Amino acid sequence: MxxxxxxxxxxxxxxxxxxxxxxxxxxxxxxxxxxxxxxxxxxxxxxxxxxxxxxxxxxxxxxxxxxxxxxxxxxxxxxxxxxxxNLPYYLKLCFLYLAQFPEDYEIPVSTLTKLWMAEGFISSASAEVMEDVSYRCLRELVGRCMVQVGKNGSSKKIKTCHLHDLMRDLCMLKAKEGNFVHIINYSIASGAKETPNGRVRRLAIYLDKMVDTYGRGKDENYGHVRSLLYFVPKFSDLDSKVTKNLVRSLLRNFTMLRVLKFEGMDVRKSKLPDEIGNLVHLRFLSVRGSVIRVVPSSIANLVCFQTLDLRTLWGTKIPNGNVFSKMEKLRHIYLPRFQSAREKRLLFATEAVNLQTVVNIYIQASSDLDDFVKLTNLRKLGVIIFDGGEKKEKGTNIIFKHLQSLSVNSWLEDLAIPWNIVLTCPNIYKLHLEGRIAELPKDLLCLTNLTKLTLIRFGNLKEDHIKVLQKLPSLRMLFAIVGIFPASLVCSEGGFPFLECLYLYYLSELKEWKVEKGAMPSLCRLQIGHCLGLEAIPDGLQHITTLKKLIIEMTRPEFCRRLGEGGEDFYKIQHVQSVIITNILPNHPR
Known part of the structure; x- marks a missing residue:
């Protein structure tokens, strides 16, 4: 026994x-x-x-x-x-790293795992991919109740995480005891005055919009710092002079950096200084959400990159030619969405066999992706179509077998979505389409793993298109944002069998919505916003017993009144556990 x-x-x-x-x-x-x-x-x-x-x-x-x-x-x-x-040593490092993030901060898991890798916490002696090992470390911390899950993604993987207040206190204490990280907090008067006990290799700086400048104190020496993370409040209005001083300081004083997170900054009317090329040890650089006009060609010197995130705001000029061709260790590259210079293709190191993410690559036709087929570890691809994306192309034998996530954007040029690119990715589970949809091919049903579909600025979807969508065999999340649905939308019996989340936003022509009994039997969350033509929510919602949360926002007062207790539509939603109605618009002519 x-x-x-x-x-x-x-x-x-x-x-x-x-x-x-x-x-x-x-x-x-x-x-x-x-x-x-x-x-x-x-x-x-x-x-x-x-x-x-x-x-x-x-x-x-x-x-x-x-x-x-x-x-x-x-x-x-x-x-x-x-x-x-009780944690093994490598998990202690991963746990202590969380001390750098501000209190109540929802930590993006995708970023966190890449930071762990850049710090050298993650190693993979077997054939297992380092990203998978890094994610497994997070899962183990969650399993030990050291880290709490925030949000889950469409594939049920953890999307964000955070620390319980008491666990964060422990994390901060242990990090301080081991001189693991030093935090300079400008949002409180005492934070900026604290000095580390000794040579600290990780520095986290919490900026406040009231801070005038940041530079080294007379007695401070951070030349040995390997990791530098800046945190800026959301919707901050930091003056560009402040961030210029920050840039000068970090390039002058932090030459040994491996990790630099410099997000949400304003370097307007300027560029990243050429001296960025002196940070030759950098493995992780993110300027996401920053206002940067020019990325200098000296960035080509940074051949140790694992992750390079250049998703800046507005237009950013990136160097021409094969500026990335020597970055053999590159695993994740995110290019600016709005680039001042559009090359037909950007060349990557042919030896960069571990490249897994390429986002915002400009192409004219699917043939521009021929070289990407060689990247057998590629998981995420984001392409922007320009100048000729609608032209008919010859058939292609290209198949991206390993690709899990695909984004296609043709909105910038007002071109129709080229389905030949989408259909070369049979195993994707996440698809983001931004641009005019002239057709919705039935071959889309071959994407049997597709769990999340996002449609943005998609033009006019017809009834036949809806019939295709509701037959997708594995679809769990559908986002429809800024577009035209049929004036009368019908979700048929048995349609959307596994759909759990549905988001309908800014659908101007939608007036009537019918949900037949047996449609969307798995729906848990429904969110409707700024659909001003919609007269009422559908009767069929009363039969969807799985619906737990309904959010209505930016809608007419009379629409909302119908949903209140005693209203004529209340019976449709009285079984829903959470109903949130917010940002009610004033009355106006429809």
Whole structure:
């Protein structure tokens, strides 16, 4: 009889567990952490060892006092510290790295895993892809209840994560004890005055819009810093002079950088200085959301890049020629969406066999993607069609077998979406289309793995197009934003069988929506915004028992009144657990 099925063993574990549970003080996080630790202990001896350690950690936690982790939780600190001490070394590094992010910050997992890789925390001795190893580390931290999940993506993978307040306190304490990171916080007066205990290799700077400038203090020396992360408040109006000083400072003082996150900054009327090419150790550079006019050609010197994110705002001129051709270690490259110079193709290092992400590459025809077929590790591709995307092309034998995510944008040139590119990617699960849809081929149904579809500025969808969409076999998320649906939209019985999330925004011609019984049987979330022609929500919603959340925003008052308790449409949504109606528009002629 196995130990887990032995009644005596079960009773012994139960008794030990109940005794340990008493010291969690009813705190859900502590109970969850304890459960996560015990889930990895199989034998009674291991449970006994945990039991003994628990009391040791209780004494330590009690002795530390309320300043350690918060008043009233002194006796729980032992459990949080025990969970940290049980981490293998590489996971301790990954966990401590989270101390750099501000409180209540939703951390994008895609960025976090790339940062871990650039820092050298992640290694892959086998054939397993480093990105997968990095994501597995996050999953393990989640499984140990050290990190909490924020949002999940369309493929059910974790999209954002964060730390519980108590766990963040522990993370900050351990990071400070080990001199792992130094934080300069300009949003509080005392933050900027704090100095590290010794040579710190990671620096996180929280900027505030009131800060006049940033530069080294007289006694500060950050020449040994390897990682520099800037955090700017959302919708910040930092003066461009401030960010110019920041740029000068980081290029002059931080020459050993491996990681630089410089997002949401304004370097208007200027370019990234040529000196950026001196940061030859850079593995990760992100200027996403910044206003940068020109990227200098000296960026070609940065041959250690793993991740390069140039998704700046407005127009950005990027160097011509084979500026990326020497970046053999490149894995992820995000180009500016609005480029001042449009080359037919951008050349990448043919040795960059690990290239997985290429976003915002300008092409004229699908033949411009011939070279990309050689990139057998490519997972995500974003193309922008210009000058000739509508021209008829000869058939192609190109197949992107490994591609998981595809984005096609033809809106800038008002060209129809070229379906020959889409249909060369049979295994994608995520498809983003921005531009006019002249047709919706039935061959789209061959995309059997497609779970998320986004349509933006798509022009006029016809009834036949809707019939194709609702037959997609695996579709779980559908976003329709700024376009024209049929005036009378019909979701047929059995249509959208696995759809869980539906977003309808700025659909100007939509007036009537019918949902037949048996349509959208899996729908959980429905969001409708600025569909001013829509007279009422469909009767069929009352039959969708899975619907948990309904959000209505930017809609006419009379539409909203019908949904209120006692309104003529209330019966359609009375079973929905959460109904949010917000940003009601004033009355105006339709």
């Amino acid at each position: 196995s130990e887990t099925k032995d009644p005596k063993i079960y009773e012994q574990k139960k008794e030990l567990g109940m005794e340990m549970l008493q010291h969690c003080k009813g705190l859900p996080l502590a109970i969850t952490v304890l459960a996560g630790l015990l889930a990895r202990k199989d034998t009674v001896d291991e449970w006994n060892a945990m039991h003994k350690n628990v009391y040791a950690y209780i004494r330590r936690g009690t002795d530390l006092g309320p300043d350690y982790i918060g008043e009233g939780y002194e006796g729980v600190s032992w459990l949080l510290e025990l969970s940290y001490d």
